[in-house]
Amino acid sequence: MDRILIRGGNRLNGTIPISGAKNSALTLLPCALLTDEPLTLRNLPRLADVDSFGHLLNQLGCSTMIEGTRPEDFGRVMTMRAGSVSATIAPYDIVRKMRASILVLGPLLARAGEAKVSLPGGCAIGNRPIDLHLKALEAFGAEMETESGYVTARAKGGRLPGGTMIFPVVSVGATENALMAASRAKGTCIIENAAREPEIVDLCKLLVAMGVHIDGIGTETLTIEGVDRLHGATYRVMADRIEAGSYACAVGIAGGSVDLLGADASEMAATLDALRQAGVQVEEHKKGIKVSADGPLGPLTLSTAPYPGFATDMQAQFMAMLLKADGASVLTETIFENRYMHVPELMRMGADIQVKGRTAVVRGVDRLAGAPVMATDLRASMSLIIAGLAAEGETQVNRVYHLDRGYERLEEKLQAVGADIERVSDG
Ligand code: UD1
Numbered sequence: 001m002d003r004i005l006i007r008g009g010n011r012l013n014g015t016i017p018i019s020g021a022k023n024s025a026l027t028l029l030p031c032a033l034l035t036d037e038p039l040t041l042r043n044l045p046r047l048a049d050v051d052s053f054g055h056l057l058n059q060l061g062c063s064t065m066i067e068g069t070r071p072e073d074f075g076r077v078m079t080m081r082a083g084s085v086s087a088t089i090a091p092y093d094i095v096r097k098m099r100a101s102i103l104v105l106g107p108l109l110a111r112a113g114e115a116k117v118s119l120p121g122g123c124a125i126g127n128r129p130i131d132l133h134l135k136a137l138e139a140f141g142a143e144m145e146t147e148s149g150y151v152t153a154r155a156k157g158g159r160l161p162g163g164t165m166i167f168p169v170v171s172v173g174a175t176e177n178a179l180m181a182a183s184r185a186k187g188t189c190i191i192e193n194a195a196r197e198p199e200i201v202d203l204c205k206l207l208v209a210m211g212v213h214i215d216g217i218g219t220e221t222l223t224i225e226g227v228d229r230l231h232g233a234t235y236r237v238m239a240d241r242i243e244a245g246s247y248a249c250a251v252g253i254a255g256g257s258v259d260l261l262g263a264d265a266s267e268m269a270a271t272l273d274a275l276r277q278a279g280v281q282v283e284e285h286k287k288g289i290k291v292s293a294d295g296p297l298g299p300l301t302l303s304t305a306p307y308p309g310f311a312t313d314m315q316a317q318f319m320a321m322l323l324k325a326d327g328a329s330v331l332t333e334t335i336f337e338n339r340y341m342h343v344p345e346l347m348r349m350g351a352d353i354q355v356k357g358r359t360a361v362v363r364g365v366d367r368l369a370g371a372p373v374m375a376t377d378l379r380a381s382m383s384l385i386i387a388g389l390a391a392e393g394e395t396q397v398n399r400v401y402h403l404d405r406g407y408e409r410l411e412e413k414l415q416a417v418g419a420d421i422e423r424v425s426d427g
Contacts, residue, residue, distance in 0.1 A: 002400040004411060006388035007420040008370060011256035014417040017074050018244045018262040018288070019045040019408040020237035023313075024199040026100040027176045028206050028237060029053045032062050032080035033107040034183055035210060037232030040079045044237055045408045048401065052098045054078070059094075060104065061086030074408055081232075085112045092118035092149060102130055103173065105153060106180035109142060110226075113158035119149050128336075132171045136178035139165035140189050162187025162226070170195050170306040175222075176203055183212045185226035194222045197307040198267040202238045209233040239264050242313045243407060245271040246382050248291045249314075249321040250414070252280045253390040257292035258417050265289050270310040274300055274318065278325065299327035299364065304334050316342045316383035323351045323387055325364040332359045342380035345373040349387050349395065367392060374398035378406040385410065389419055 020043035029050070032039040044050055054064045062082035069076040088108045095101045095118040108115035120130060134151060138144050141161035142153040162185040165178055175195040180203075182189035194200065196218060204217040210233050213225035244263035251258045252275060265272060265284040272282050272289070278297040283290040300322060304312040312335040322329040323346065333339045340360055343353050348371045352363040370393035375381035381402040388395030397403075400423065403410055414421045 001398070002423050002425045004385065004397040004400055004403070005422050005424055006370070006385065006395045006397070007393070008368070008389050008391040008395065010254065010389070010418050010420050012251050012254050012258050012389070012414070012417040012419060013256045015259045015261050016247050016413045016417060018239045018260050020075050021045070021199060021202070021240035021242070022047055022049060022406045023242070024202040024238050025050055026053060027103055027199060027203045028235065029057065029080070030103045030107045030180065031203070031206055031210065032057060033060060033082050033085060033104060033111050034180065035230040035232055036081075036083050038079050038081045039210075039232050040077060040234040042077045042234065042236040043075045044078050045240065046074070046076060047406060047408055048404045049098055049100065049406065052094070053100065056090065056094055056098075056101055056104065057082070059087060060108070082111070088112045088114050089116040090118060095120050099128065102133065103176055103180070105133060106137070106177035109137060109153045109155055109160070109181050110184040113155045114152070116150050116152045119146070119151060130173070132167060132169070132174035133177045136165040136167070136174055136191070137181050139163045140178070140181055140185055142181070160185040160189070160226075162189045164190040164192065167191070167193040172197050172200065175200055179203055179207060179214075179222065179224065182224035183207050183210070183226055183230060184228070185224070189224045189226065191222040191224070192220065194220050195306060196220060198238060198241060206233060206235045209235055238267070241268045241271070242311065242379075244268065244289065245311075245314050246317045246386070246407070247413070248275055248280065248282075248289070249317040250386050250389055251291045252278060252293045252297055252321040253324060253386055254419070255293050255295070256418070257290065259288055259290045261288040263289045270308060271314055274302060274310060278322070296324060296326045296364070297321065299325045299329040301330045303332040306335070312336060312339065313379055315339060316379040317386055319353070319360065319362055320346065320383035320386035322362050323365060323368060324390055325362075327364055329362040329364075330359060331362065334358065341376045342383045345375060345380075345384055346387055348373060349391055351387070369393055370395040372396040372398065375402055378402050382407065385414075389414075
C-alpha cells in the first residue's frame with residue numbers, strides 16, 4: 001500500500017493547476033445513462049472514484065472511451081454512450097465502496113422506468129441515510145419498495161408523472177438524484193429547498209445542454225420540465241473548489257505564495273472570506289486565485305452549512321491550517337455527526353484540540369511534530385498532509401487511497417511548489 005512522506009518546513013511558491021471537480025464529475029457521469037447519444041465530459045479529474053464510476057457505467061451497458069490525453073496532462077476527456085441500458089441495478093459491493101454510485105438511481109429510473117440500488121449503510125463520516133433521495137422520487141410518482149438491503153423504484157408506464165418535493169433539510173445528493181429522475185418525467189417536477197451548491201448548478205447546466213428545461217438554476221426552487229428524449233452533449237466539468245481551498249489552506253500554514261490556476265473565486269466566497277479573515281492574502285485574477293501567507297495566522301470561528309455557507313468539505317483542512325494560529329479557533333460541524341476523525345491524528349502531531357459534541361476548539365501551538373498518521377476519509381487525509389507541511393521532521397500519511405479518490409496527483413502538485421513530499425510504495 002502506498003504512503004506519503006512529508007518533511008515539513010518548506011514554504012510553498014509557484015503555481016498549482018486546479019483539476020476538474022470530483023463532486024461535480026460524479027454527478028455528471030451518470031447523466032450518460034439518460035440518453036442513447038454520446039456524452040463527452042472534458043476536464044474530468046484523474047481519480048480512483050471517476051474510474052470506479054466508469055466501471056459501474058460499463059456494468060449497466062454504457063460504453064466509456066477515454067480520449068488520448070497524455071499521461072503528463074492533468075484531466076482527461078471521456079465519451080460515454082448508453083445505446084441501450086442492459087442492467088438497472090447498482091449492487092452492494094459497488095455502492096459500499098463508492099457511495100456516489102447511488103446517483104445512478106435517478107437516471108436509471110428516468111431512462112429505463114426501473115432502478116434497483118443497494119442501500120449504502122454507514123460510512124466513516126457518519127450515518128448517511130438516503131431517505132430523502134427516495135422521498136423525492138416518490139414525490140415525483142415513483143413506486144418504491146425496500147427489501148433485503150435494496151431499494152427498487154419503478155415508474156408506471158415507463159415515465160414518472162411529476163410532482164413536488166419539499167426537502168426538509170438541504171441535501172446535495174438527493175437534489176442531484178431528483179434532478180436526473182425529473183429530466184424525463186411526463187409532467188412538471190418541482191424541487192423546493194433544493195441544494196444550491198455550484199456542483200448542482202453544473203448538473204443543471206449539463207441537463208439543459210441535453211435538452212431538459214430547468215427554471216431557477218442556482219436557487220432553492222427548481223422547476224423541471226422533463227423531455228421525452230434527451231440528447232448527447234459535450235460539457236466541461238467545473239474547477240474543483242474544494243481542491244483549490246485545500247491548497248490555499250496549505251499555503252496558509254506553510255507560508256509562501258501560490259497561484260491556483262483555474263480556480264473560480266465566484267464559487268468559493270465562504271472559503272475565501274475565511275482565509276482572508278485568518279490573514280491569508282487572496283487576490284482574484286482572470287486565470288485563478290493567488291494566495292499568499294507570511295507568519296502566524298489569526299484564529300477563526302467557523303460553522304459548516306449548505307452552500308453558500310462554509311462547506312463541510314473544507315472543515316478538516318481549515319482545522320489543520322489553524323493548528324499554529326495565534327489564538328483559539330472554534331469550529332462547528334453541522335452537516336455530519338462524526339466528521340472529526342482527523343482530530344486524534346492531528347493531536348499525535350502536537351495539536352491542541354478539544355471536541356465537545358459538534359464543536360471543536362483548536363488552540364494554536366508553536367510547534368507541530370511529524371508523526372506516522374492515518375485517516376479514515378478523504379478530507380481528513382488532506383488535513384494530515386496540510387499539518388505535515390508545517391510540522392518539524394517527517395510525517396508519514398498512511399491509507400493514501402483516500403487521497404487518490406479525491407486529489408489528482410497531489411504529491412506532484414505540491415512538489416512543484418517546493419514541498420518536500422513523496423509517495424512511497426511498499427511494492
Ligand atoms: C454532503 C455535503 C456536500 C459534500 C459531501 C461530501 C452539504 C449540504 N452536503 O453531500 O457538500 O460535498 O457531503 O462530503 O454540505 N440527509 C438525510 N437523508 C438523505 C440525505 C441526506 O438525512 O437522504 C442528511 C445527511 O445526513 C446530512 C444532510 O442531510 O446531515 C446533508 O447531506 P447531503 O447533502 O445529502 O450529503 P451529500 O450529498 O453526501
